[in-house]
Amino acid sequence: MSARQRIKVLVTVIGLDGHFTGAEIVSRFLMDAGMEVVYLGIYQTPEMIVNAAIQESVDVIGISSHASNYEQINLLMDLVKKNNLSHVPVICGGTIPKEHAQALMKKGVSKVFPPQSTSDSIINYILSAVRSQNVIGD
Amino acid sequence: MKRETDYGYEIKPVYTPGDLEGLDYGKDIGDPGSYPFVRGYHPKGYRDRVWTRRMTAGLGSSRRTNAALKRYREMGQTQGMLVICDRPNAMPIDADHPMGRREAGVLGWHGASLLEFEELMDGIPLTGQSITLLGSSAMSAIRLAYVVALAEKRGIELTEVHGSTTEYPFCHTFGQTDHLPLDLLIKLWLDSSEYIVRNKLHMRSGILTQHFQESGGNNAQALAIEIAQLKELLGLLVNERGLDFDDLYLLPYELQSIGMRFFEEVAKVRALRRMYAKMAKETFKAKSEKACQLLISIHTSGRAMTYQQPFNNIARCAIQTLAGAIAGCTAIDNACLDNAHAEPSPFAARMSLNTQHIVSDETGVTDVTDPLAGSYFVEYLTNRVEAEAYKILQQIEDQGGMIAAVKKGYIHEIMEDSARKRQREIESGERLMVGVNELVIPPEEDDDIPIQSVEVSDSEEIATRMEHWKKTRDLPLLKERIAQLYDDANKGDRYNLMPSIIEAVKAYGTAGEIVGVIRRAYGFPYDPLEMIDCPFDLP
Numbered sequence: 279m280s281a282r283q284r285i286k287v288l289v290t291v292i293g294l295d296g297h298f299t300g301a302e303i304v305s306r307f308l309m310d311a312g313m314e315v316v317y318l319g320i321y322q323t324p325e326m327i328v329n330a331a332i333q334e335s336v337d338v339i340g341i342s343s344h345a346s347n348y349e350q351i352n353l354l355m356d357l358v359k360k361n362n363l364s365h366v367p368v369i370c371g372g373t374i375p376k377e378h379a380q381a382l383m384k385k386g387v388s389k390v391f392p393p394q395s396t397s398d399s400i401i402n403y404i405l406s407a408v409r410s411q412n413v414i415g416d
Numbered sequence: 417m418k419r420e421t422d423y424g425y426e427i428k429p430v431y432t433p434g435d436l437e438g439l440d441y442g443k444d445i446g447d448p449g450s451y452p453f454v455r456g457y458h459p460k461g462y463r464d465r466v467w468t469r470r471m472t473a474g475l476g477s478s479r480r481t482n483a484a485l486k487r488y489r490e491m492g493q494t495q496g497m498l499v500i501c502d503r504p505n506a507m508p509i510d511a512d513h514p515m516g517r518r519e520a521g522v523l524g525w526h527g528a529s530l531l532e533f534e535e536l537m538d539g540i541p542l543t544g545q546s547i548t549l550l551g552s553s554a555m556s557a558i559r560l561a562y563v564v565a566l567a568e569k570r571g572i573e574l575t576e577v578h579g580s581t582t583e584y585p586f587c588h589t590f591g592q593t594d595h596l597p598l599d600l601l602i603k604l605w606l607d608s609s610e611y612i613v614r615n616k617l618h619m620r621s622g623i624l625t626q627h628f629q630e631s632g633g634n635n636a637q638a639l640a641i642e643i644a645q646l647k648e649l650l651g652l653l654v655n656e657r658g659l660d661f662d663d664l665y666l667l668p669y670e671l672q673s674i675g676m677r678f679f680e681e682v683a684k685v686r687a688l689r690r691m692y693a694k695m696a697k698e699t700f701k702a703k704s705e706k707a708c709q710l711l712i713s714i715h716t717s718g719r720a721m722t723y724q725q726p727f728n729n730i731a732r733c734a735i736q737t738l739a740g741a742i743a744g745c746t747a748i749d750n751a752c753l754d755n756a757h758a759e760p761s762p763f764a765a766r767m768s769l770n771t772q773h774i775v776s777d778e779t780g781v782t783d784v785t786d787p788l789a790g791s792y793f794v795e796y797l798t799n800r801v802e803a804e805a806y807k808i809l810q811q812i813e814d815q816g817g818m819i820a821a822v823k824k825g826y827i828h829e830i831m832e833d834s835a836r837k838r839q840r841e842i843e844s845g846e847r848l849m850v851g852v853n854e855l856v857i858p859p860e861e862d863d864d865i866p867i868q869s870v871e872v873s874d875s876e877e878i879a880t881r882m883e884h885w886k887k888t889r890d891l892p893l894l895k896e897r898i899a900q901l902y903d904d905a906n907k908g909d910r911y912n913l914m915p916s917i918i919e920a921v922k923a924y925g926t927a928g929e930i931v932g933v934i935r936r937a938y939g940f941p942y943d944p945l946e947m948i949d950c951p952f953d954l955p
Contacts (some may be wrong), residue, residue, distance in 0.1 A: 279732045294503035294519050296593035297833050299631045306836060321595070323515070334608070345523045345759060349872045353518070373723070375757045393723040393756040394844055394852045 285408050290318035290327055292343065293350035300372055301342035305398040313404070321407040324354035328361055333343040336366065348382060355385045365406045369397060370388045418846040421797070424676050424837075427892040431792035440922045448785040452693040454798065455711045456744035462776075466747030467714075467740075468546060468747035469496040469772040474502070474525035475759045476874045477881075478535035481525040485540055490767045494545060494595055496579065498749050500524040501551030501559075506593040506898065507944060508555050510882060510928035514947050517879040521870050522810040524551055525757065526878050528927040531885065532788060533562035534569075542572055546747070547579035550622065552594040553601045556582035557608040557914060558930055561921035568922075578618035582608045583643060584751060589822050590627035590831070595897045595944040596931065598822065601911050602934035604934070605649070610657045611914035613667055620669040623649060626715045628827075629673035633836020636801050640808035641827065642670055643691050644818040648698060648708070649694075654700065656910070661700040662707045670712040674740045675721050676732060682788055683797035685712060685743035691802060699942055716738035718751035725851035725863050734771050738935075741781045745874060748772055754865050842945065889924045897923040898933055898952050905937030 289305045291298055298320050305315045318327065332338055339358075341351060348366045351370065358368060370382060371391035379390035389403055417504075419427045428435075437447070444702050447450060449459035458464050463804070471492050473484045485741070502524040510528050511520035520526045527533055527549070530888055540907035542563070549559045559581035567574045585601035588594035594601070605621070612619050623646050625638040646668060653659045669761075670688065676683045692710035696702035716736035721729045729804035730753050750771065760768070776782055788794040815821040841847040849856050901916040913934065920930050932942040932950060942950035 294507055294509075294516055294522075294593050296506075296588060297591045297631075299591055299832070302832055303836055303839050307839075315696060320593075329703045331509075337864060347519065347522050347870050347872050347875055349875065352872075376864075377867065378869065381676065394842075394849070397839070398843075 284312060284314045284333065285338070285404060286314040286316065287338045287340055288316045288318065288331050288334065289328070289340045289342070289405060290322045290330075291320045292327065292341050292354065293346070293347065294321065294338055295344050296320050297342070297372075300344075301340075301415045304340065304342065304397075304400065306372065308401065309396075309403070312402045324350055324357050327354055328357040328363065331363060331366060332361060339366055339368045340403050341368065341370045343370055343374055345373055349372075350377055350384060352385055355387065358386065359365070365411055367371035367411065369400075369403065369407075371400070377398070382401070417848055418841060420506060420799070421635070421680055422675070422838075423634040423801070425800060425804065431796050433792065435792055435796045436799075440798070441817070445789065445795070447733070451697070451705065451708060452690040452711055453784035454690045455789055456952050458785070458905055460618045461744065462741075462782035465949060466776050467745050469493065469769060469776065470496050470498045470747060471750050471752075471760065471765045471768055472500050472550075474500040475523070475868065476521035478525060478527060478532040480838070480874075482536050482538050482540070484762075484765075486623060487537070488765065488769070489540070491766050492773060493769055496548060496747060497540070498548040498550065501555060502526045503593045505555060505927060506552035507595045508552070508558075508927035508931050509877040509944065510926050511875075511882040511945070512886065513945075514946055517929070518540050519876040519877060520878040522875065527555075527559070527562070528683045528882070530562055530565050530924055531920050533534065533566060537566060542567060542570060543576045543578075547577060547581070548582065550582040551577075551587045552592055553583050553605060554596040554929055554931055555589050556621070557604050557917050558921060560611070561918040562678055563733050564610060565922045566917050575618060577614060580613070580620040580622055582619070583622035584588060584624055584649065586645060586818070586822055586827075587624070587627050589827055590633075591631045592627055595937070597779070597903060597940065600636065600650070600934070600938055600940075602819070604913065607912045607914050608651055609649075609653055609667055610659065610912055613653070613659055613663055614672075615873050616666070621667050621710065622671055623668045624671045626673045628673040628831060630717065630719050631831055632838060633831045634834045635677070635680055636804035636831055637808055637834060638672070638834050639684060639688050639801060639805035641818070642688060643695055643805070643809055644812045644821070646692065648818040650700065661696070661702055662704050665704065665706040665709065669713060669746070671713045671715050672745075673715050673717045673719070674743070675717040676738045677737065678739050678799065678926075679788075679794055681736070681739040682743045683794055684801045685714075685740075685745065686786070686794075686798045687805070688712065689744075689799075689800040691805065712745050713747040713749075714743070714745045716740060716748065718755040721751050721753070721755035722849060722851050723756035724859075725857065725862060726753050727863055728759065728851055729755065730771065732769055733768060737771055737775045738781065741775055744786055744788075754867065758867050758869055761866040763866045777872070785931070787855050795840075800843065822917065824860030825860075841923075842896055876885065886926070892925045894920075894925055895952060898925060898929065899923075899954075901930065902933050902937055902954050903950075905934045
């Protein structure tokens with residue numbers, strides 16, 4: 279995020295999932311913590327998310343997920359790699375069972391936040407993830 | 417710890433007769449079975465009929481969901497079944513749509529055609545239990561058509577089937593997948609509702625606040641929204657479709673979400689019965705007693721279920737079930753111990769159904785009707801939540817009613833405000849949740865639970881089957897029915913599309929096709945995601 283001071287986070291719901299409350303609550307507390315949030319909303323395909331991430335040069339991609347077979351997130355991770363965005367951490371949050379969370383991490387997701395995660399834990403994770411990216415990136 | 421109601425009203429250490437000054441038992445409460453029905457609709461309460469103890473089913477293919485329903489019957493679910501549809505179906509797009517393919521069977525049953533409904537109901541009776549299919553408003557008319565078509569095939573009198581397959585047009589405001597524009601959802605809801613009422617079917621329509629509450633709305637807001645949406649939707653049936661309000665008594669039902677604030681949860685259900693009765697009498701000039709009664713079902717809250725220490729959720733579920741039972745209701749379905757992880761596993765489903773039977777058969781709760789009536793605190797809370805709800809209802813009416821308030825974003829705004837407030841209260845420790853902000857254990861010490869999941873291969877299998885099956889249908893017949901539907905959909909808002917939807921469903925037209933063609937007639941792209949073309953030649 280070289281010239282920019284504020285951390286820029288893309289927050290979205292993916293695929294056909296309509297449960298937006300989690301994404302909206304997270305967006306709000308990230309903004310309250312001084313971050314810039316690009317909120318895409320619902321019915322976003324992996325392609326739309328990656329395009330938005332490139333256009334907006336975001337530092338982090340955040341996916342809120344209610345229930346899934348995780349195909350959409352897997353496809354997103356493939357596109358992240360294909361578009362050389364692997365330096366942008368992808369974090370997920372929501373009702374994601376442990377085993378699926380582990381599979382997502384293997385696929386390159388940096389962190390999965392379970393339900394009832396605190397805003398502090400999410401904010402601090404983003405701060406440290408972006409900071410460490412910068413060290414590597416610079 | 418905060419000592420106030422979930423809608424922010426301070427609670428005192430003790431309540432006395434002074435808190436109920438002016439309350440007139442006969443006028444404001446009444447015996448069970450008497451207006452304004454605070455105490456319920458049946459003088460003998462559950463002695464005449466215990467609430468329907470049911471569990472949500474629906475995940476993956478129709479065959480898989482059929483197997484789950486049969487298992488539930490063995491677990492004691494014989495009074496009624498409740499099936500939720502998957503995401504593509506809720507939208508609706510078909511499983512063989514490029515996006516449907518990725519998520520077919522996720523979150524629910526993929527019920528996009530009569531074939532899938534026939535598979536779902538294979539070996540399961542259509543009568544003698546309530547048939548409830550939930551999931552989105554867009555699919556309502558089509559699900560109703562499934563029931564009409566299957567009853568005909570089985571040679572069953574349609575009026576003998578009872579349950580609900582249709583639901584209110586606002587669910588996408590509250591986080592449910594549903595891609596139809598609001599005005600078209602309202603039109604289709606009016607069509608299916610008019611069809612139900614004119615044909616005297618015992619198929620209710622869910623005018624729900626469950627989604628609103630699970631998305632973060634509080635108890636007072638929920639009552640206000642329920643009355644606002646009932647007032648507007650039933651008003652449209654009376655004013656636009658020319659129905660008599662007294663004939664609508666078999667139509668609406670409410671699914672209330674019951675959370676952990678035990679006394680408040682009981683009070684809000686009691687208050688809702690009074691609010692509806694008053695609205696029926698005062699606004700709609702209801703003549704019959706029946707027309708003043710809103711059927712209320714209970715969903716124990718998924719929002720209250722924690723990811724951490726999931727077995728604690730069994731205790732939560734039991735407390736909520738008891739609250740729902742005491743409040744008085746026609747049916748209860750439970751959020752399960754694994755609600756914050758996945759869809760109900762067989763283990764969690766059994767725990768939930770057993771919990772309901774423990775409450776109904778071991779506690780004595782079915783012996784006495786409305787047992788908390790007369791409690792200074794509960795009567796006070798009943799009055800309080802009603803008064804708060806009327807204030808919010810006034811704000812909604814100032815915006816022009818429910819439809820206008822949804823379009824202006826007001827409903828969304830109050831829901832988000834309430835959800836954020838709750839989040840802050842939990843984070844600050846003002847509201848305690850065991851395992852979350854007190855008595856926390858390290859994640860690695862947490863209990864493992866069985867997880868029921870749907871895999872990418874399951875979705876692919878549903879999609880591939882649909883792709884091949886579509887080609888085996890009687891295509892000339894289907895094209896003829898689709899052409900008729902398109903023609904009828906061009907005849908204006910008041911022209912009821914139920915008959916042509918039923919005919920298209922009988923010809924095995926799919927949800928994506930039927931709704932796509934209606935979309936086209938209304939000037940929208942056939943495919944809501946604009947990825948596929950309309951497979952029919954339409955003018």
